[in-house]
Amino acid sequence: MNLSSIGNNITDRKQIEAALYEAELRWHTLLDNIPLAVIGLDRNGKIEYVNAFFLELVGYTQAEVFGKDWFKTFIPQYQKKHAYSSFKEMLLRKFTYYQNLILTKSGEEKKFVWKNLVLRDLQGENISVLSIGEDITERQMLEQRKDESTSVLCHELRTPLTSIHGALSLLASGLLNFQSDKAQRVIKIAEESTERLARLVNDLLELERLESGKLDLLKQPCNAADLMMQAFSMMQVMANQAGITLSISTQAIQFEANPDQIFQVLTNLLSNAIKFSPSNSTIWLTVELLGEPSSGSRDDKHHSSPVADKQQILFKVEDQGCGIPANKMGSIFERFYQIEAADFGKKRGTGLGLAICRSIVQLHGGQIWVESTLGKGSIFYFTLPRRAVKQ
Amino acid sequence: MINKRILLIEDEDGIREIVQICLETVAGWEVLTAVSGSEGLATAEALQPDAILLDVVMPGMDGPTIFQRLQANTVTQHIPTIFLTAKAKKSELEQFIELGVSGVIAKPIKAQDLIDRIRDILDWRN
Numbered sequence: 001m002n003l004s005s006i007g008n009n010i011t012d013r014k015q016i017e018a019a020l021y022e023a024e025l026r027w028h029t030l031l032d033n034i035p036l037a038v039i040g041l042d043r044n045g046k047i048e049y050v051n052a053f054f055l056e057l058v059g060y061t062q063a064e065v066f067g068k069d070w071f072k073t074f075i076p077q078y079q080k081k082h083a084y085s086s087f088k089e090m091l092l093r094k095f096t097y098y099q100n101l102i103l104t105k106s107g108e109e110k111k112f113v114w115k116n117l118v119l120r121d122l123q124g125e126n127i128s129v130l131s132i133g134e135d136i137t138e139r140q141m142l143e144q145r146k147d148e149s150t151s152v153l154c155h156e157l158r159t160p161l162t163s164i165h166g167a168l169s170l171l172a173s174g175l176l177n178f179q180s181d182k183a184q185r186v187i188k189i190a191e192e193s194t195e196r197l198a199r200l201v202n203d204l205l206e207l208e209r210l211e212s213g214k215l216d217l218l219k220q221p222c223n224a225a226d227l228m229m230q231a232f233s234m235m236q237v238m239a240n241q242a243g244i245t246l247s248i249s250t251q252a253i254q255f256e257a258n259p260d261q262i263f264q265v266l267t268n269l270l271s272n273a274i275k276f277s278p279s280n281s282t283i284w285l286t287v288e289l290l291g292e293p294s295s296g297s298r299d300d301k302h303h304s305s306p307v308a309d310k311q312q313i314l315f316k317v318e319d320q321g322c323g324i325p326a327n328k329m330g331s332i333f334e335r336f337y338q339i340e341a342a343d344f345g346k347k348r349g350t351g352l353g354l355a356i357c358r359s360i361v362q363l364h365g366g367q368i369w370v371e372s373t374l375g376k377g378s379i380f381y382f383t384l385p386r387r388a389v390k391q
Numbered sequence: 392m393i394n395k396r397i398l399l400i401e402d403e404d405g406i407r408e409i410v411q412i413c414l415e416t417v418a419g420w421e422v423l424t425a426v427s428g429s430e431g432l433a434t435a436e437a438l439q440p441d442a443i444l445l446d447v448v449m450p451g452m453d454g455p456t457i458f459q460r461l462q463a464n465t466v467t468q469h470i471p472t473i474f475l476t477a478k479a480k481k482s483e484l485e486q487f488i489e490l491g492v493s494g495v496i497a498k499p500i501k502a503q504d505l506i507d508r509i510r511d512i513l514d515w516r517n
Contacts (some may be wrong), residue, residue: 151478155448158477158498165499166413173502175417182412189405373406 015101037112043126045070045087057135059105074102076109089118091126097216099136115296152336156200156351160377163193196350203352207335210359216243221261224287225250231266243279246270247275249286255313255386261360262384265368268353269317269380276321276378284318290383311386312366318379324372332370333358357382395515396421398440399459400431401475402449406498410444410475413502428452432460434466442481442513444496447476447487455490462491471513 005152033037040049048063053061058074065073075083090098095351099113112133167190170176176183209215226252236349239246266285273283290312324332331337336351360369365385372378399421401407402432404426407513411422423440425431428451435443443461447454454474461467478484478497487495494512509515 151480151483155477159406162477162498162500163403163409165503166406166409166502169501169503170409170413170417173417176412182416186409186412189408193405282456 024190037131037135039070039131039133040072040131041087041131043091043128045084047073048128049130052340054133057104057110058102076101076103087129091118091127110135111140112136149335153204156336157197157346160193160197162199164197169181169195196292200352203350203356207352207356207359210356210363215363217258217261219256219258219364222255222257222262224253224255224315227259227263228285228287231263231270232386234267234373238271239272239283242277244274244275244277245282247282247284249284251287251289253287253289253313253386255384257364257384258360261364265357265360265382266315266317267384272353273317273319273321273378273380277319278321282321283320285318286316286318288314288315288316289386299385312379312383313386314383316379316381322375323374323376323378324370325374329370329372333368394421395442396423396438396440398423398425398431398435398438398443400425400428400443400449401446401455402426403446406446406489409502410505413505414509417502418485418506428460431457432464432467435461435470436464439466440470441471442493442509442517444509445473445492447474447478454488458490458492473509473512483499 031049035050035053037054037057038046038051039050039054042048047068047070050062050065055065071080071084071087081099086098086100096116097114098116099111101109102112103109113136114131116129116131118126119130167186170186171178171183176186220235227230230247232246232248236246270283270285277283291310328337333354335355337354358368361382361384366383368380368382370378370380395418397414399407399410399414399422401410401424407424407426411424414420414422423434423438425434428449432445434440445457452460454476458470458472458474461470461472473501474487474492474495476484476487476495476497477499484495484497494508496508496512500508
């Protein structure tokens with residue numbers, strides 16, 4: 001071998017080393033930056049590699065897990081035996097997919113789905129396993145919520161349909177004399193159930209429209225006192241029938257909103273308050289301006305000032321009704337959530353009213369919430385920015 | 392067939408009235424009604440119906456809970472109970488059967504079909 005060929009060999013080796021280094025760097029950069037968990041275990045389950053994404057998900061540092069037993073560190077106690085036998089079986093049979101629960105440093109359980117690759121040496125012996133995993137905890141929860149929501153929707157649609165179907169089939173059977181009181185009652189039930197179904201479908205469509213994010217709110221100057229008086233007049237008859245006093249305290253605050261939608265929120269909150277209040281009780285509807293300058297007035301001359309941009313209008317509907325149990329407060333604005341109104345003998349709603357209120361208020365850039373004491377009453381609040389929020 | 396007495400536990404006014412009219416007028420059965428689980432349990436114990444038609448989703452006590460209470464009471468545990476449900480998923484219906492109820496009838500259902508299903512489940516044809 002002459003000097004020239006030795007020189008060429010060294011150059012070739014350096015080039016190969018550089019290529020290897022570059023390939024490894026590229027590989028590690030890829031593994032540390034992909035939004036998937038990557039782990040490498042030896043054939044006994046000792047951790048040889050974990051990428052940054054996985055460490056972030058589980059809350060450990062590399063030093064805390066490197067060389068540790070995978071099963072002791074990350075698998076919940078009740079699943080350890082099964083997980084370890086699955087791992088051994090995987091080495092033998094080389095199956096590539098499985099799902100399991102992973103325990104984070106804080107003790108939270110996350111569900112992962114893994115694709116595994118068994119790595120072998122030149123003699124064909126298993127030396128390690130490389131697994132790529134996805135955290136599917138949130139996706140599974142969303143799917144579960146969707147399932148539950150579909151189940152409730154199905155129930156809500158089928159309930160009035162059952163009355164309609166039963167009523168019509170009973171009338172069609174010819175077994176009821178059409179002029180009899182029973183037949184007339186059956187017709188009335190079918191009519192009421194049809195109205196309920198129509199209300200439900202309308203509310204569902206409205207909620208979908210509001211939540212689609214494609215709705216143009218068509219905001220315009222509104223007067224809080226006018227909207228409150230309109231809502232007050234609309235609900236007066238219902239309140240009178242229930243023997244409930246409506247009390248209103250208005251202020252002529254100007255703001256920008258879709259007046260029809262704010263009217264809808266007010267009437268919905270008042271209607272709920274009436275439904276859940278006993279007779280001889282009072283419901284108060286009030287409004288105030290938040291973030292108001294101490295020397296300022298509430299008329300229109302301040303409407304376009306920088307202060308007005310930060311001002312919020314707070315509407316309040318307070319009742320002396322049955323109140324909301326503490327454990328139900330978090331669900332009150334969810335679809336199909338209904339407080340049991342049976343004790344008050346009132347007509348049930350569609351279960352979508354408060355979800356619609358929340359969507360309308362949020363679309364306007366405001367917030368809606370409730371404070372309640374069981375047996376004493378509830379106060380529903382909602383804020384709206386005084387100036388329109390650009391969408 | 393005339394002397395059969397059914398207890399219908401259903402919180403929805405419209406469904407309760409329609410089913411009651413249907414069972415009384417078409418099938419000729421006596422129908423007792425209850426609007427809640429607690430009322431239904433008390434009626435079942437006091438009046439000993441031949442069968443119970445029980446809604447699944449109700450505020451307060453739901454159908455499965457009421458059924459468990461009926462089973463736990465020696466006075467009512469022998470009464471055949473049928474779930475009447477607006478739940479549609481096959482898996483949900485199978486879960487109800489596993490509880491040990493005599494049958495499950497899915498809503499909505501035609502008046503005559505409801506009677507036929509009750510007769511089949513309770514073997515009241517003869």
